[in-house]
Amino acid sequence: MKHLFSILFLAISSTLFSQSYWQQKVDYKMDINFDDVKHQFKGKQKLVYTNDSPDELDKVFYHLYFNAFQPGSMMDIRSLTIIDPDRRVGDRISKLKPEEEGYQKINSLTMNGKPVDFKVVGTILEVKLPASIKPGESATFDMDFEAQVPIQIRRSGRNNKEGIDYSMTQWYPKISEYDYEGWHSNPYVGREFHGVWGDFDVTIQMNKKYTIAGTGVLQNATEIGKGYTDKVVTDPNPSSTKHNWHFVAKNVHDFAWAADPDYKHDIKTLDNGTKIHFFYQTDTLVENWEKCQDYTVRAFQYVNKKYGEYPYSDYSIIQGGDGGMEYPMATLITSHGSFGGLVSVIIHEGLHSWYQGMMATNESKYPWMDEGFTSYAQHDAMDFVYGKNELNPHLGAHRNYHFLVKKNEQEPLTTHADHYKKNRTYGISVYSKGEVFLDQLDYIIGEKAFEKTMMEYYNQWKFKHPNANDFKRVAEQVSGLELDWYLEQFIGTTNFIDYSIEGFEKCEKTSTAIKLKRVGDMPMPLDVAVTLKDGTVKVYNIPLAIMRGAKTESKYTDYTVVSEDWPWTNPEFTLCIEVKEKDIEKVEIDPSLRLSDIERKNNVFPREKK
Ligand SMILES: [Zn+2]
Numbered sequence: 001m002k003h004l005f006s007i008l009f010l011a012i013s014s015t016l017f018s019q020s021y022w023q024q025k026v027d028y029k030m031d032i033n034f035d036d037v038k039h040q041f042k043g044k045q046k047l048v049y050t051n052d053s054p055d056e057l058d059k060v061f062y063h064l065y066f067n068a069f070q071p072g073s074m075m076d077i078r079s080l081t082i083i084d085p086d087r088r089v090g091d092r093i094s095k096l097k098p099e100e101e102g103y104q105k106i107n108s109l110t111m112n113g114k115p116v117d118f119k120v121v122g123t124i125l126e127v128k129l130p131a132s133i134k135p136g137e138s139a140t141f142d143m144d145f146e147a148q149v150p151i152q153i154r155r156s157g158r159n160n161k162e163g164i165d166y167s168m169t170q171w172y173p174k175i176s177e178y179d180y181e182g183w184h185s186n187p188y189v190g191r192e193f194h195g196v197w198g199d200f201d202v203t204i205q206m207n208k209k210y211t212i213a214g215t216g217v218l219q220n221a222t223e224i225g226k227g228y229t230d231k232v233v234t235d236p237n238p239s240s241t242k243h244n245w246h247f248v249a250k251n252v253h254d255f256a257w258a259a260d261p262d263y264k265h266d267i268k269t270l271d272n273g274t275k276i277h278f279f280y281q282t283d284t285l286v287e288n289w290e291k292c293q294d295y296t297v298r299a300f301q302y303v304n305k306k307y308g309e310y311p312y313s314d315y316s317i318i319q320g321g322d323g324g325m326e327y328p329m330a331t332l333i334t335s336h337g338s339f340g341g342l343v344s345v346i347i348h349e350g351l352h353s354w355y356q357g358m359m360a361t362n363e364s365k366y367p368w369m370d371e372g373f374t375s376y377a378q379h380d381a382m383d384f385v386y387g388k389n390e391l392n393p394h395l396g397a398h399r400n401y402h403f404l405v406k407k408n409e410q411e412p413l414t415t416h417a418d419h420y421k422k423n424r425t426y427g428i429s430v431y432s433k434g435e436v437f438l439d440q441l442d443y444i445i446g447e448k449a450f451e452k453t454m455m456e457y458y459n460q461w462k463f464k465h466p467n468a469n470d471f472k473r474v475a476e477q478v479s480g481l482e483l484d485w486y487l488e489q490f491i492g493t494t495n496f497i498d499y500s501i502e503g504f505e506k507c508e509k510t511s512t513a514i515k516l517k518r519v520g521d522m523p524m525p526l527d528v529a530v531t532l533k534d535g536t537v538k539v540y541n542i543p544l545a546i547m548r549g550a551k552t553e554s555k556y557t558d559y560t561v562v563s564e565d566w567p568w569t570n571p572e573f574t575l576c577i578e579v580k581e582k583d584i585e586k587v588e589i590d591p592s593l594r595l596s597d598i599e600r601k602n603n604v605f606p607r608e609k610k
Pocket of ligand 1: 349371374
């Protein structure tokens with residue numbers, strides 16, 4: 001009885017836990033006064049922090065990202081010591097002169113008017129609170145700070161190689177996230193960000209020659225103009241050398257901006273009214289920037305229907321001069337490349353508005369969920385905008401992933417983004433293997449269930465911080481299948497997939513038996529396609545016993561679920577079918593090419609001669 005009671009209690013408490021998701025909230029009000037001669041700015045930041053956690057907080061942390069751009073920083077040392085440093089970083093940080101470095105200095109900080117104890121440790125500000133913030137309480141932090149914009153090394157900075165004056169990302173003291181997994185005061189070593197959901201109200205005083213582009217909606221367009229309004233522009237301070245740019249962004253977890261005197265500003269409007277802004281330099285490849293706008297509109301409209309609607313009124317695509325990086329309601333991208341490259345980076349960064357922007361996974365812990373999911377949707381959307389309709393638009397990702405497997409350089413996808421042994425391993429793992437994760441999920445649970453899973457993920461998790469298990473649970477709820485083995489094997493280990501068709505056998509029950517073998521360690525359900533000499537194709541699905549079911553639909557017309565499951569412990573399986581061996585032209589495992597089998601030659605029988 002006691003035993004039964006404790007089981008009952010466990011069941012109830014786990015239900016309560018799943019219903020008691022919580023997240024912190026923060027409202028930023030910032031006033032920035034920018035000096036474009038010294039490349040420095042002074043800032044006042046008022047932050048209202050609401051503790052919606054069940055815990056009392058006696059400390060908080062802020063990120064001071066600009067401090068990474070100083071000789072001897074963790075980012076510098078990591079770049080000097082990793083096997084394959086990012087060429088954009090290399091040893092450049094170690095050679096920065098004081099006037100080229102970045103910094104964020106805290107002049108004063110109070111909580112509810114009382115001074116707090118704080119200490120700067122590299123890119124993290126550690127703050128001891130004068131009184132703890134209790135569950136449900138809010139606290140107001142007032143900060144005075146000053147900063148110097150570094151020469152652009154990565155993402156943020158000034159005077160980059162495409163001639164953009166200021167790329168202002170990771171530019172303000174940003175409070176660290178405390179979520180249902182604890183504190184995330186992650187130092188800025190290489191990449192990846194995580195932030196607290198909230199509202200931003202930002203005013204930037206900037207020399208009038210500049211156009212500013214960024215997160216949020218410009219509140220005083222008619223005072224400034226610069227392509228933001230068709231209405232008559234009236235400057236309220238004609239004698240001042242600066243404009244006050246006032247932006248508001250609601251329900252986001254970061255704020256980025258860029259400024260340049262030569263930005264051209266175009267706007268396209270989607271069917272649902274969302275405005276897409278394009279900011280690019282007039283001395284760049286203007287033709288590409290003009291041509292890419294229709295592709296962008298079509299991609300957003302396609303994605304809105306398939307992956308959930310973009311919920312904000314504005315999105316800005318900004319030439320920033322260094323790679324591509326996603327921010328809420330905006331992206332900074334490079335554009336000194338081909339037209340195809342420009343479209344590709346715009347669609348990729350645009351899709352981050354879904355994966356990381358709205359479904360705000362912790363990028364440090366789950367980088368494959370933002371880069372991999374984004375890459376998946378990107379290649380799907382690109383297949384659509386270019387009208388290619390390929391059998392599988394994700395094959396490039398499979399190839400990259402197989403390269404890593406064959407090099408024996410895999411690390412599990414559970415690795416923290418900054419901790420991969422090589423930058424290349426990080427890149428291929430999170431972008432390509434992450435993309436393959438979704439392509440294979442489509443194969444495992446069926447196309448309709450997969451599409452519904454992506455939409456349901458958006459419905460359940462937008463404006464939150466989902467983790468890997470949260471996504472898996474959605475796929476399980478939609479498909480009715482157990483998928484913990486898939487997450488555990490494909491994400492948590494470096495096991496790979498290799499299945500083989502060994503040949504035909506006599507079968508007692510039916511006419512023909514096909515002998516199958518699991519060569520790799522990772523088990524997967526199999527689609528086995530049998531092509532008959534008359535051209536007919538029959539597809540047999542062999543589920544894994546640990547799935548507790550099978551996909552109920554498939555893109556194949558002649559589709560049968562084999563009632564017998566394949567327990568993964570059995571290295572071999574005999575598939576009995578009601579077809580005569582002499583009528584069979586070919587047998588193939590997964591002709592859709594979604595199963596990431598690293599050796600496809602043995603997926604076909606008779607083996608193809610080459
Ligand atoms: Zn990305």
